[in-house]
Amino acid sequence: MSNRMWGGRFASGPAEIMQEINASIDFDKRLASQDIRGSLAHAEMLVAAGILSEADGTAIREGLETIAGEIERGELPFSRALEDIHMNVESRLKDLIGPGAGRLHTARSRNDQVATDMKLWVRDAIDGLDAQLADLQLALAEKAASFSDAVMPGFTHLQSAQPVTFGHHLLAYVEMIARDRGRFADARRRLNESPLGAAALAGTSFPIDRHRTAASLGFDRPTANSLDSVSDRDFVLEALAAASIAAVHLSRFAEEIVLWTTPQFAFVRLSDAYTTGSSIMPQKRNPDAAELVRGKTGRVLGALQGLLVVLKGLPLAYGKDMQEDKEGAFDALQTLSLCIAATAGMVRDMQPDPDVMRHWAGAGYATATDLADWLVRVLGLPFRDAHHVTGRLVGEAASREIGLDELALCDMQAVEPRITEDVFAVLGVEASVRSRTSHGGTAPDNVRREAEQWLLRLRAPAVG
Numbered sequence: 001m002s003n004r005m006w007g008g009r010f011a012s013g014p015a016e017i018m019q020e021i022n023a024s025i026d027f028d029k030r031l032a033s034q035d036i037r038g039s040l041a042h043a044e045m046l047v048a049a050g051i052l053s054e055a056d057g058t059a060i061r062e063g064l065e066t067i068a069g070e071i072e073r074g075e076l077p078f079s080r081a082l083e084d085i086h087m088n089v090e091s092r093l094k095d096l097i098g099p100g101a102g103r104l105h106t107a108r109s110r111n112d113q114v115a116t117d118m119k120l121w122v123r124d125a126i127d128g129l130d131a132q133l134a135d136l137q138l139a140l141a142e143k144a145a146s147f148s149d150a151v152m153p154g155f156t157h158l159q160s161a162q163p164v165t166f167g168h169h170l171l172a173y174v175e176m177i178a179r180d181r182g183r184f185a186d187a188r189r190r191l192n193e194s195p196l197g198a199a200a201l202a203g204t205s206f207p208i209d210r211h212r213t214a215a216s217l218g219f220d221r222p223t224a225n226s227l228d229s230v231s232d233r234d235f236v237l238e239a240l241a242a243a244s245i246a247a248v249h250l251s252r253f254a255e256e257i258v259l260w261t262t263p264q265f266a267f268v269r270l271s272d273a274y275t276t277g278s279s280i281m282p283q284k285r286n287p288d289a290a291e292l293v294r295g296k297t298g299r300v301l302g303a304l305q306g307l308l309v310v311l312k313g314l315p316l317a318y319g320k321d322m323q324e325d326k327e328g329a330f331d332a333l334q335t336l337s338l339c340i341a342a343t344a345g346m347v348r349d350m351q352p353d354p355d356v357m358r359h360w361a362g363a364g365y366a367t368a369t370d371l372a373d374w375l376v377r378v379l380g381l382p383f384r385d386a387h388h389v390t391g392r393l394v395g396e397a398a399s400r401e402i403g404l405d406e407l408a409l410c411d412m413q414a415v416e417p418r419i420t421e422d423v424f425a426v427l428g429v430e431a432s433v434r435s436r437t438s439h440g441g442t443a444p445d446n447v448r449r450e451a452e453q454w455l456l457r458l459r460a461p462a463v464g
């Protein structure tokens with residue numbers, strides 16, 4: 001049979017496969033809370049505008065509140081025959097209050113209804129993700145403050161480059177996540193316009209008050225163009241783009257955890273809470289939480305690409321293709337939420353080994369740049385000349401399989417006669433990091449100051 005909610009045009013029902021491909025209730029039931037919030041605001045506005053009677057408005061409000069409770073308790077059975085969350089809610093409302101339920105749909109369409117629901121859901125998701133990202137920043141800043149002077153190798157090309165501090169390394173991710181939060185905040189600000197009342201695509205002839213429903217739902221304003229209102233999904237794209245960049249940041253950090261926890265690095269240790277064993281090798285401690293964060297990033301990136309492909313060829317206004325905006329977005333933002341929580345847990349759980357990190361901090365002649373800087377600063381050599389002298393000294397040390405600080409002064413003076421014993425003061429890794437006092441540098445005093453500033457910001461009570 002045809003859909004009893006809207007099927008008057010059709011003499012017969014859809015084919016079984018049509019029902020299968022058309023139904024979205026299996027996934028869009030996640031919009032139940034947002035759908036009911038939108039319907040409550042719409043009904044209240046209709047009453048205020050004199051389009052609905054007070055009696056109908058009261059019955060609809062009480063019915064919707066009853067349905068919200070049933071859904072929250074898991075008591076409302078969803079029907080695939082009714083296709084989506086909107087029709088399931090309206091059908092249940094009709095069971096509760098009778099034919100008056102049909103008046104709720106006055107001056108709106110499922111097109112503007114679903115766009116409103118999706119905006120509310122994405123906005124709620126962004127708010128939740130922002131709180132999680134702030135907590136991850138806090139975990140990183142706390143760990144950075146505790147290890148502000150723990151020297152470790154800094155890498156380029158995954159080769160030892162210059163010594164840095166572990167705290168400085170962690171604060172790099174605090175900065176990345178700050179930008180992630182900024183991108184989500186920008187996306188939230190742009191999406192915060194209400195499509196409700198745009199109806200199917202052209203607006204409505206009823207004297208509705210879209211500003212009222214927008215304000216009631218926490219939007220800044222109603223959307224300005226009815227065609228754009230129902231066909232726009234760039235707010236989902238933007239949220240997924242922000243999520244993708246954030247997921248890539250988490251994946252990069254996860255990869256470092258994987259490396260750091262290997263016996264070959266042994267920079268940090270994760271407890272049993274964030275590692276697993278092997279089914280055959282009893283000695284193994286696998287960093288599975290980090291590996292899963294790294295792996296799940298693909299799902300987030302895939303959701304963005306998938307929706308871009310869905311939307312790329314759609315004319316205005318609404319097409320059923322747009323039903324495909326939901327599953328990927330639901331999965332991606334939930335996956336990102338899980339990855340943030342796992343990463344914050346690993347940060348708080350990890351135990352760095354400062355002795356091991358310090359041992360390797362000088363590997364690969366990591367203080368060579370300090371030597372070159374000393375030649376420029378003290379002897380007045382042009383940097384290119386200092387670079388050449390330092391390269392010869394590194395080559396000499398490498399040929400003897402010793403460190404730069406183990407070269408005899410006379411050997412250094414054979415390359416550059418003006419070198420004095422003072423040069424040895426800059427060849428230790430601690431001296432190296434202490435010297436990096438430029439703004440944003442790795443000097444422990446810098447790191448402590450930056451960590452403390454972040455902690456003050458992140459621990460400050462929220463305003464508003």
